[in-house]
Amino acid sequence: MRADARRNYERLLTEAAAAFGANGTEASLEDIAKAAGVGVGTLYRHFPTRQDLILAVLRDRFEAMAATARDLTAGDPGRALRGWLLAQLHHITATRGLTAELAVAVNNPESPLHGQCESLFSISAGLLAKAKETGAVRPDLTQPDLAAIVHGIAWSCESDPARQERLLDLFLEGVLL
Amino acid sequence: MRADARRNYERLLTEAAAAFGANGTEASLEDIAKAAGVGVGTLYRHFPTRQDLILAVLRDRFEAMAATARDLTAGDPGRALRGWLLAQLHHITATRGLTAELAVAVNNPESPLHGQCESLFSISAGLLAKAKETGAVRPDLTQPDLAAIVHGIAWSCESDPARQERLLDLFLEGVLL
């Protein structure tokens, strides 16, 4: 890959992340190209579809999430699970406007990002298994349950982290007496 | 209002509901107008913005939800609350593709639909208050908590009602042992 091509690629990614964060996934691609100082043609060569661009932006997030997950596997299993769920909420929220796309990647095996999701899942499943072993959580709880509830909470309280945390705790502790 | 105008209004609403259900909120307005057998001009006169059209479609759902809620206020408070949350999930799912808009209406006091939301809220708050009185649920639970979690679950499992119900029960019963 030529040096200028790589430079443009990075610039586009940066501007896209900013634009999606500010205006959601519908941000104008022509504007993103302009902001990155390249023509539309260049944008489309690097990212043939809007989806490709979105996925590329998300890819970075995955790295960060995986790192967090690895850190947590060291600690106390009961706390670790809550910590991991909370960390997921933070990461998803940091990707404001891309929550829906992220959920698609998680749920749809066709998505090019699904592979990376799987690696997160296995970490997540590991944390869950440990928590079950120590009797910290109910044994019928599954990894997909956790993924679904976390995305649901992240999405429905996208701009209210305090409520996210509250809902997570309600979920963990239960509501019925 | 002239008779033909009313007829066109109804037709547009019907076609819009179908189009939004099939293609999401981004469905082409020109296509909706065509399907309803009117010109775009007519569509825009009745519904100046896409938002107006979406809200009009949602309005019907609210009637149905309010009716369900009233029915439930009669039964056993503990069960009634779960029944109401489940009914909400069903209603929201029936509005496939409009979940996000519905959530906006609920959370944003500026929304023209917020008034109707409020009336649902008061019914909902009534059910919650009764459940608290009988000691069925924890006393710190609030109506907004319930609204947020229900929308989150509905959104994240839009096409999987079984998982919706499962997540709802996990939420009610709790996950930690």
Next chain:
DNA sequence: GCATAAGCGGAGGCAGCCTCCGTATATTTA
């Protein structure tokens, strides 16, 4: 320095958004 492969840019064709206003039709009035 030159050849050549790799990459660039933006014009242009297309689709959907929304407005505007001349035309048509329902309703009222006499």
Next chain:
DNA sequence: TAAATATACGGAGGCTGCCTCCGCTTATGC
């Protein structure tokens, strides 16, 4: 029932954003 009037209709047209295509530019290897 026919004229008068208010009401509503339709779709052309201007605009913006999407995406493709290809002649031009520039980096890189020899």
